[in-house]
Amino acid sequence: MRFINWLLHKCIVGLLGVVQKFLSVPTQTLFAGAGSSGQLARHMVAMGHQRILLVTDQILVDLGMAENIRKSVEEAGGELFVYCGVLPDPTTAIVEEGLAYYRTQRCDSILALGGGSSIDAAKGIAASATNGPVQSLVGILKIRQALAPLYAIPTTSGTGSEATFAAVISDAETHRKGFLADMKLIPLGVALDPLLLTGMPQGVTAATGADALTHAIETYIGRWSNDEVRRLSGTATRLLFDHLPRVYRNGQDVQSREAVSLASYYAGQAINHASVGMVHAIAHQFGGLYGTPHGVANAIVLPHVLDCYVKHSPEALAELAAVIGVGRSSQTDHERASAFVQATRDLLAQLGLATRLESFPTSDIPAVANDSMAECRQYPVPHWVSRAELETILDKIAV
Ligand SMILES: [Fe+2]
Known part of the structure; x- marks a missing residue:
């Protein structure tokens, strides 16, 4: 045996x-240091993204983090729309809800703000915006089209989801965890802002x-x-x-x-x-x-x-x-x-x-x-x- x-x-x-060995890992734009979250938000607008969906949770909104990102986006001339329905171990239902908001507001890009759950949910939304239902993307190399432009600001230091090719989305009915694995899931840009981490x-x-x-x-x-x-x-x-x-x-x-x-x-x-x-x-x-x-x-x-x-x-x-x-x-x-x-x-x-x-x-x-x-x-x-x-x-x- x-x-x-x-x-x-x-x-x-x-x-x-x-x-x-045949998969190439895309290069990310990295901003690091105090205030880098604002830099990333302004960078997104400079890259041509005008209507940005922030994917986060209610706690971080209550802490004022979403408002700070909004100020940076608006200073640069863009608009920010906040979806704050992410919960730990995000489900397909959360991805669908976030995607519906993304479409209703005619957003053109996604910014994840939070721990691994928010970043994974944002990956799910960005992938299903261009590839169909998130359930059909569970597995290895199932994502055919490039994601909606995705960026990430982690507020914990551990999962590494801001850098990795994977996302975990649970089925809303069975709660079984589904693993999405594809290099396209790697966010285009990341900010590591220590000022967002001091309250952890x-x-x-x-x-x-x-x-x-x-x-x-x-x-x-x-x-x-x-x-x-x-x-x-x-x-x-x-x-x-x-x-x-x-x-x-x-x-x-x-x-x-x-x-x-x-x-x-x-x-x-x-x-x-x-x-x-x-x-x-x-x-x-x-x-x-x-x-x-x-x-x-x-x-x-x-x-x-x-x-x-x-x-x-x-x-x-x-x-x-x-x-x-x-x-x-x-x-x-x-x-x-x-x-x-x-x-x-x-x-x-x-x-x-x-x-x-x-x-x-x-x-x-x-x-x-x-x-x-x-x-x-x-x-x-x-x-x-x-x-x-x-x-x-x-x-x-x-x-
Ligand atoms: Fe781990």
């Missing part, structure tokens, strides 16, 4: 790897930061990693180790907020080339079964999966040790990889993140193991974890 699973994984990853609660800062860290590490050590990926995810890893503890202690630290948002963005770019890995395969099951926030689930799973890789493929983890300045060059790869994993555990502990999942009973281990193995077949993991190794990992997480 292990051989069949391994062979399936090899075939799927091999095939996806060939497809991935401490728990959200920690969880989303752990998600970004997982993206950075999984892309760095995965089998599709290359020089470009290592440049992006290595930089992201270093920035997160340096700055996440600072923003966790002091949410008003604008410089560190900017560094963490850049790290999240770079790690998202790395995903476009190198995908994620085993940590995500397990964490997604916890999200689906128990509603565990994605970053919290990643933080719990990450050190255990890395422990396994220290044993079987420590080389890339040893490189990451050098990136963050732990371990010594005289040590073996195994010793330096162990030092990196210990540093990761220490960082997650500093962020107050859990090490076990209270809602995960040991009786669920077989089901979670099955579904994690199935999802993992598509990821270019550095080592194919056996069923027995996976159950050992899950046993350390369950209560």
Whole structure:
């Protein structure tokens, strides 16, 4: 059985790897720094967009963020229309509602403002504006036409959705998550404005930061990693180790907020080339079964999966040790990889993140193991974890 699973994984990853090599990742326009959200809004008007649909949620409207964007758009001579119906885990119904408003107001472009949910909803609206119902776009490379012009301003630093080719839209009836994956989903322009991030609660800062860290590490050590990926995810890893503890202690630290948002963005770019890995395969099951926030689930799973890789493929983890300045060059790869994993555990502990999942009973281990193995077949993991190794990992997480 292990051989069949391994062979399936090899075939799927091999095939996806060939497809991935032929896909070109579009270049984005990036604005970063205090006030960059206004710069992006003015840039959109300069690019000829006159009627911009802002896709966001009610909380950010109440915080006055939509009004600030409106001022910038109007100063530049454009008009802003606000759709603020986005909820966590956006559904096809939300996409349809946003699209109807886009059409009623005869908008010519879309600006997402918010966390991963708002950006994913905006991707869904922009894709279905030119390609038909969003349900028909679920899957890999289903989008034929270029999207309605799409731009993004993230207000969390973790999902990397502002940089990635993916969106998650749930079916309004079944609540089953649908994954859209296509390079056309990558927004044309992004603003990383630290002034919009200073109000992020401490728990959200920690969880989303752990998600970004997982993206950075999984892309760095995965089998599709290359020089470009290592440049992006290595930089992201270093920035997160340096700055996440600072923003966790002091949410008003604008410089560190900017560094963490850049790290999240770079790690998202790395995903476009190198995908994620085993940590995500397990964490997604916890999200689906128990509603565990994605970053919290990643933080719990990450050190255990890395422990396994220290044993079987420590080389890339040893490189990451050098990136963050732990371990010594005289040590073996195994010793330096162990030092990196210990540093990761220490960082997650500093962020107050859990090490076990209270809602995960040991009786669920077989089901979670099955579904994690199935999802993992598509990821270019550095080592194919056996069923027995996976159950050992899950046993350390369950209560
Ligand atoms: Fe993630």
